[in-house]
Amino acid sequence: MAGTERKVLQKYYTPGFDGSKVSRIRKKKSTYFMERATDINMKRETAHADDYLGLKFFRFTFSLAEVKVKRDLENTDYTTESGATRNINFNLKNLIEQKASSITDDVKAQEKEDEELLDSLFGNKDESLSSTKIFEEIVGEIIDSGENSDDELRHHYS
Known part of the structure; x- marks a missing residue:
């Protein structure tokens, strides 16, 4: 190898991986928190028993502490199997429902303000x-x- 060439480290990210959706993970044996989209060297295994709509599940193992993370296609998230705990556990469906309800509340409030403005500008509420x-x-x-x-x-x- 020439001096400018470097060994490529094995980093595999699945095509559906979105680091912004993954919360922080903490190793059980230490107090170290891993932030979202942290670059890590890991070993990838195929979870043969699990299947979702014909798509494979992958299990990622990294660190000497044997931290195992498995991708959850149904909820577009990752789950920790062993060696780590989630710092924040959220459900994407609940977040979507909360956002939709807040948007409908905002729309109703805006419609009410518009009606009041029209009434104040153009006079009688009876007409x-x-x-x-x-x-x-x-x-x-x-x-x-x-x-x-x-x-x-x-x-x-x-």
Whole structure:
């Protein structure tokens, strides 16, 4: 080997791996926390007994402490099998449901604010003003004011 060539370390990341979705892992025998997307050298094994929709499960083993992490395709996450504990355990489905409910609450609040603004701008709450009626009134006012200004310009230049 030449001086500029280096030995390639075995680092394998599955095509579906997203490091931002994996929480921190702590080794049981030490207080060291591994952050998300930490580069580690590991041994990959195929978990033959497990299968999800025809996709293989892989088990990753690293460190002298035998920390085993297995990919969880159903929840798009990783699970720790032995030698480590999860610092944060979250469920992606619950996060999606919470986000969806907060978005619907925000939309309802915005609709209520819009209705109150329209009521305050256009007067009576008893009259049901649709957006088309409001649009026709505004366009009619613009057209009426445009005709007057054209007449004034014609008289001015003639």
